[in-house]
Amino acid sequence: MSLTVDKFIEDYEGMFESIYAFTYEEGSIEQQYHALGRLVRKYLAKDWSNTRSMYLDRKAKQVYYFSMEFLPGTQLTNNMYNMGLFDTVHEGLEKLGLDPEKVERAEPDPALGNGGLGRLASCFMDSLASLGIPGNGNGIRYQYGLFEQKFVDGYQVEVPDNWLRRKNVWEIRKEQSSCMVRFGGNVWLEEDEMGQMVPQYENTLNVLAVPYDTPAVGYRNGIVNNIRLWSAEIPEEEESNYATLESRRDIQEITQVLYPDDSDYEGLLLRLKQEYFMVSAGVQSIVRYFKKLNIPRKHMHEYVQMHINDTHPALVVPELMRILLDEEKLSWEKAWEITKHVCSYTNHTVLSEALEKWPVDMVENLLPRIYMIIEEINARHIEEVKAIYGEQKAWDTSIIRDGMVHMAHLAIIGSHSVNGVARLHTEILKNDTLQPFYRLFPERFNNKTNGVTHRRWIHLSNPLLSSLIDEKIGDKWRVSPSELKLLKGFIDDDATLNELAEVKLENKKRFADLVERQFDLKISPHAIFDVQIKRLHAYKRQHLNALHILARYLDIKENPEKEVQPRVFIFGAKAAPSYLYAKEIIKVINALADLVNNDPDVGDKLKIVFVENYGVSYAEKIIPAADVSQQISLAGKEASGTSNMKLMSNGALTVATLDGANVEINQLVGDENMFLFGLNADEVNELRPNYNPHELYQNNKLIHKVMNSLIDGTIPGVESEGRAIFDSLVHYGDEYFVLEDFTSYVEAHQAVDELYADQKAWNQMALLNIAESGPFSADFTIKQYADEIWHVPSYSKPGEGVELVDRESILETR
Numbered sequence: 117m118s119l120t121v122d123k124f125i126e127d128y129e130g131m132f133e134s135i136y137a138f139t140y141e142e143g144s145i146e147q148q149y150h151a152l153g154r155l156v157r158k159y160l161a162k163d164w165s166n167t168r169s170m171y172l173d174r175k176a177k178q179v180y181y182f183s184m185e186f187l188p189g190t191q192l193t194n195n196m197y198n199m200g201l202f203d204t205v206h207e208g209l210e211k212l213g214l215d216p217e218k219v220e221r222a223e224p225d226p227a228l229g230n231g232g233l234g235r236l237a238s239c240f241m242d243s244l245a246s247l248g249i250p251g252n253g254n255g256i257r258y259q260y261g262l263f264e265q266k267f268v269d270g271y272q273v274e275v276p277d278n279w280l281r282r283k284n285v286w287e288i289r290k291e292q293s294s295c296m297v298r299f300g301g302n303v304w305l306e307e308d309e310m311g312q313m314v315p316q317y318e319n320t321l322n323v324l325a326v327p328y329d330t331p332a333v334g335y336r337n338g339i340v341n342n343i344r345l346w347s348a349e350i351p352e353e354e355e356s357n358y359a360t361l362e363s364r365r366d367i368q369e370i371t372q373v374l375y376p377d378d379s380d381y382e383g384l385l386l387r388l389k390q391e392y393f394m395v396s397a398g399v400q401s402i403v404r405y406f407k408k409l410n411i412p413r414k415h416m417h418e419y420v421q422m423h424i425n426d427t428h429p430a431l432v433v434p435e436l437m438r439i440l441l442d443e444e445k446l447s448w449e450k451a452w453e454i455t456k457h458v459c460s461y462t463n464h465t466v467l468s469e470a471l472e473k474w475p476v477d478m479v480e481n482l483l484p485r486i487y488m489i490i491e492e493i494n495a496r497h498i499e500e501v502k503a504i505y506g507e508q509k510a511w512d513t514s515i516i517r518d519g520m521v522h523m524a525h526l527a528i529i530g531s532h533s534v535n536g537v538a539r540l541h542t543e544i545l546k547n548d549t550l551q552p553f554y555r556l557f558p559e560r561f562n563n564k565t566n567g568v569t570h571r572r573w574i575h576l577s578n579p580l581l582s583s584l585i586d587e588k589i590g591d592k593w594r595v596s597p598s599e600l601k602l603l604k605g606f607i608d609d610d611a612t613l614n615e616l617a618e619v620k621l622e623n624k625k626r627f628a629d630l631v632e633r634q635f636d637l638k639i640s641p642h643a644i645f646d647v648q649i650k651r652l653h654a655y656k657r658q659h660l661n662a663l664h665i666l667a668r669y670l671d672i673k674e675n676p677e678k679e680v681q682p683r684v685f686i687f688g689a690k691a692a693p694s695y696l697y698a699k700e701i702i703k704v705i706n707a708l709a710d711l712v713n714n715d716p717d718v719g720d721k722l723k724i725v726f727v728e729n730y731g732v733s734y735a736e737k738i739i740p741a742a743d744v745s746q747q748i749s750l751a752g753k754e755a756s757g758t759s760n761m762k763l764m765s766n767g768a769l770t771v772a773t774l775d776g777a778n779v780e781i782n783q784l785v786g787d788e789n790m791f792l793f794g795l796n797a798d799e800v801n802e803l804r805p806n807y808n809p810h811e812l813y814q815n816n817k818l819i820h821k822v823m824n825s826l827i828d829g830t831i832p833g834v835e836s837e838g839r840a841i842f843d844s845l846v847h848y849g850d851e852y853f854v855l856e857d858f859t860s861y862v863e864a865h866q867a868v869d870e871l872y873a874d875q876k877a878w879n880q881m882a883l884l885n886i887a888e889s890g891p892f893s894a895d896f897t898i899k900q901y902a903d904e905i906w907h908v909p910s911y912s913k914p915g916e917g918v919e920l921v922d923r924e925s926i927l928e929t930r
């Protein structure tokens with residue numbers, strides 16, 4: 117949109133006064149932010165409404181991305197930038213005497229997700245809009261996001277995240293589009309006058325689902341898509357039934373809080389309520405929209421796609437069946453054909469034991485009609501499979517088994533597409549985790565390697581780097597990320613390499629300032645900044661990282677004269693509140709940080725920063741400052757990873773196992789441009805039966821020394837936590853092969869130090885990594901989902917928005 121600075125100033129002053137009835141100079145920073153957000157939302161409203169009408173007029177096929185999590189990060193800057201208003205607004209604010217960055221920083225960062233899966237959903241929302249694809253988010257408006265993490269004496273303590281305390285400027289409450297969601301009660305089928313079986317309900321708990329819509333602004337193409345988050349409320353007409361506080365709480369708690377990804381998660385009834393609530397409201401509102409198009413229902417799949425982001429929304433399958441059968445009066449066969457064509461499913465986990473399942477009686481009591489439908493889906497599936505493949509295959513793929521409802525089985529049987537999120541992950545799904553299904557439905561399985569939006573993760577978070585890239589190759593990479601490849605033309609250009617190094621140094625200085633302000637710790641920007649940012653999980657092996665740091669510390673103490681390449685280890689990680697082992701690792705790292713950071717013998721040689729309350733906003737500051745990216749999960753365990761992609765595209769060099777998307781990074785940059793270590797997935801499987809970590813502890817001097825220092829008081833205050841880690845590795849089998857991979861991990865880090873001594877070689881490698889990161893743009897990923905799974909076209913005007921060449925063709929050029 118076109119906007120002059122003067123017009124903006126006038127609009128801003130007007131907006132501020134209309135909200136607060138005093139002038140902006142008197143306002144708090146939060147109020148100044150709020151008024152700006154409201155104004156930007158006003159500017160985008162026309163495009164939002166036009167996009168909606170355009171899709172409706174053209175009866176555009178719509179994709180609905182069902183996800184229990186979205187992690188959008190702050191939206192003001194992103195929206196201004198995608199609309200092309202960024203420079204004008206910044207100039208205007210400065211003229212008004214306001215600091216644009218300070219105003220932008222006042223925006224709360226909604227933590228409506230746990231980690232990778234939620235952030236991926238948000239990157240996808242950006243790419244859908246930027247590609248002009250009619251894509252809608254469908255999720256939950258949690259009143260409290262993921263807990264806020266505090267460290268108290270090095271221990272993680274969880275504090276509720278009341279992110280809605282201040283009003284959310286981006287959302288619009290759409291009461292007129294509310295739906296009713298039914299839980300519990302008794303259900304039976306009665307024959308109607310047409311001879312059809314119609315369900316009768318009694319004593320159900322009715323919950324009103326109220327949608328809040330948030331815009332997803334496309335990059336310079338006038339497209340604004342919709343993200344719909346549902347909130348649970350007491351239906352007005354039933355107010356009188358909810359006289360007691362307790363009964364009111366039962367309803368309100370449905371959308372109160374996001375579940376942390378708990379490792380020892382016991383099927384909690386409330387989580388199942390959340391899943392069905394979001395699914396039912398979403399599917400109802402989609403069917404309502406579809407009916408406006410006046411298209412015969414048998415063509416529904418040509419106009420509607422529902423995507424199931426992990427199994428959490430797998431109830432989409434029986435819920436759509438319920439509506440088609442009970443409300444639209446379709447036959448089972450017709451409803452089933454439509455459902456299978458409409459639904460598609462992405463798996464995000466490797467571990468079969470982590471696949472979601474629910475006790476039968478829980479599903480039956482909470483969702484009686486849905487359970488009947490699941491039973492029928494299962495019975496028909498079993499019958500078909502048994503007839504062709506026999507008893508065993510039917511058992512292996514049964515939805516209901518051992519008293520549990522298996523959500524992945526439901527999602528696969530009810531979908532036309534099942535995808536993994538990186539090549540290796542998809543292979544593991546086909547050959548191992550979901551193998552019986554692959555044998556049954558090979559045509560359904562496909563890979564869609566994850567991606568990240570380079571507009572947020574390079575342009576917005578790293579403006580210095582993006583200016584440098586613009587200067588070298590022009591600015592087309594924002595709409596055509598494969599252009600980043602042109603940077604390879606500068607690989608021998610000393611001036612460019614030095615400029616790249618200056619950009620990195622400046623970003624490191626900015627992050628170092630932040631660390632000093634927030635955590636009262638001085639770090640040298642000339643040290644290597646070595647980063648591991650991700651949820652805390654044993655398989656991700658933050659403890660491997662810690663053991664290597666401990667080895668360095670011991671070495672510095674034993675050899676005070678030795679020259680050491682200074683290094684700052686940066687962690688960001690939350691542990692699920694009930695995941696004791698993960699919390700023990702946090703405590704040990706914090707205690708080690710205390711020890712190392714305060715030891716005068718160490719000085720700048722070694723520092724540890726554990727960023728408290730890591731989230732999207734911290735990531736935006738850490739990633740541009742990173743020299744080293746740690747992607748060190750045990751091979752075969754990480755489905756994809758996405759911080760690996762963000763860090764690579766910001767010029768960090770990767771220390772990695774061949775796991776998840778690291779394999780594809782490796783294919784792009786080659787062994788010589790990253791630091792690989794450890795066993796690969798096949799080797800892990802081979803060694804597993806004979807693995808003996810105790811022997812490694814006995815026979816390897818360094819391992820022995822490092823492990824002992826966990827339990828001999830070297831690190832003060834971790835008697836029990838140090839012992840817990842020690843025992844799990846030395847005595848209890850070291851499930852994630854930490855000791856096995858330790859030696860080659862240490863060697864990889866030695867290679868990092870050696871390379872850093874050769875600044876030119878380092879900068880060349882960093883530049884090459886940026887240049888090869890184009891294929892990890894979520895634009896490519898979404899283009900593949902759109903072409904190969906959803907079969908939806910783009911509605912951008914020619915020449916506007918994102919233009920893409922084929923992803924596979926870039927991947928093949930190496």
Ligand code: 26Q
Nearest residue numbers: 231232233375376377464537754755756757758
């Ligand atoms: C399940 C039941 C009850 C409560 C919570 C959950 C739950 C919540 C979140 C289970 C799993 C998650 C999140 C999983 C996740 O983030 N997986 C990551 O997805 C990324 C995007 O595909 C991948 O890059 C990562 O490899 C994968 O770990």
